[in-house]
Amino acid sequence: MFCIPITEHSQVAAARRAAIHLARQAGLNDTDTGRAALVATEAATNLVKHASSGQLLMRSLDGAGIELLALDRGPGMRFIGECLRDGYSTTGSLGIGLGAITRLAAMWDIYSVPGKGTALLAWVREGQRSGALPAPESGRVPTLEIGAICWPMPGEDVSGDAWACELRPGRGLLVVADGLGHGPGAAEAAQLAVQVVRAHPTGEPTALLGLMHGALRHTRGAAVAVVEVDLGRQQVTFAGVGNIAGTLITAAKPHPFISQNGIVGHHVRKIQAVNAPWTAEAILILHSDGLAGRWNLGAYPGLNTRHASLIAGVLYRDFTRGRDDVTVLVVKQQSGSR
Template sequence: MPEPVALPILESSQAGEARRIAVAFANQLGFNETDRGKVSIVVSELTKNLVRYARNGQLLLQAKVLNSIALIEILALDSGPGMSSISECLRDGFSTGGTLGNGLGACQRLSNFFDIYSVTNGGTAILSHIWATSYDSPPPEDRLKIGGVCLPVRGEDVSGDAWAVEQQEDRSLLLVADGLGHGPQAAIASNEAVRIFRENTHKSPKEIIEAAHGALRSTRGAVIAIAEIDFRSASVRFAGIGNISAAVISPDANYSMVSHNGTVGHEVRKIQEFVYQWPKGGLLVMHSDGLGTQWHLERYAGLVSKHPCLIAGVLYRDFTRGRDDVTVLAAK
């Protein structure tokens, strides 16, 4: 599966390159000619808008598997003027730039899932999912909707961060791991953490980290956090080692979750689980230290109601440090 990429879109030549990369993604995932065409059109339209209207535009491309269906996730981000009316911008024939005005409406029609978050003078985030297989109706959804951004620091081909999710009938487990440093050796550590996680999803967060501590001894080590959401008891069981941040946001209360210092695979003094309430309508956000911690979602009117992919994308856009790998995982 192709590695996620973040492409700056500041001029028309970059828009053309983004389209070529997106079609290459689709080829690797086995998209047929019709669906490759959809990917090409959506990326072309979104990047044209980034060049024409936006500031600091970028396009994130990520391959995912949802209920055994391969898909391409396209996330267009900018810090431009925003949209005063999303519904008007989606209407065919509407344009503020003298064009035919069919772009966003066409993107919505060609996407299996499409969503926009935009604030006047606060930028825009546009999400498109295009599946490798056409279905008359959407596949069944899991209990949690998941969105994640995981990207390497500039100059590296692979991220030293990783994330994983296991969804079961009554519980969901979520992992974020950050291998020490960055580059291929950090990726080996974080991917080993993911392997141990997937082999031990019947266990508690504490037990999984204990297993990872032994398995990662031959690597440079990683910081790890695991959250288990139990839907029957409406609780979150959390264990973390190192500086992976985690918080639960809800209409009634927000709270951060506690990790202990250390490096899994090297020095761990204490692995401890903490139990928190999982509120109705709750949102879980976990991220590596490639993202700043000064974010406050209440400053983004309406964002928590959007798809977690948009939430993760907006946080990445506004708070990435730019000097390390970055992962943002959102679930609700």
């Protein structure tokens, strides 16, 4: 993942170069790499023009493609539809930046609140363009939508956090791990926990935590949460050790999950799973302690209807502590399959 701070025009070029590098790593051809570069350029330019400062986050998607997420705390947009129209500008420019992004992207979504800022999401995928977030369709097999941000603490080159998801028809298996401390040693422990899930994609959360406890014995250990979302049974199963926070948000109220005390790889008294009902409108949020726990999704009207990546981005923007590795993982039922 790249996280490019955008505070002035010279950093737009850095964002463009990072997008090109990531697109080539993701296997995109020259045409699609060019689209990625243009999307990054327009998004970064908008941050400078309209928000004065912000961040552009980029990561590879499974398969050929990259995700770009532009975050700011600027003035926001009162009329998003107008802002998408070519020729509309509040700064005297040509007013084609946001419209160009929506035409170039395979999928895009946006969340903006006047006075609080904007989050813009765009995917660039091989051979795909001009695709807004799909409208709900009836009769589709339910699938899960994933949004994630994982970034090291300031001054570190690698994050001591890690996350992964294994998606199968009707089921999702998710893990967030926070290695003890920071730097390469923490990253080793967190990555080993993730590798256990990768190696056992059909495993159950408690069994997987047991396997991790053995695999991490020679490391400094980690806090880990493993979650299974079973769409067929409409059930969430959570098992955690340490300080990974998990919250299931439904129409009724937020339901926090409780992890057991301990450090995976060193001392774990017991591993216990907790079940909760899953609904089509539910949102699952997992995060490490690099994110402050005082967030309230209800304070962001309409955000629960947006893409999972936008939810993760807004929480990261507004609640990252800035002195620790941070991971935010958001899971919801895909917009087109509710």
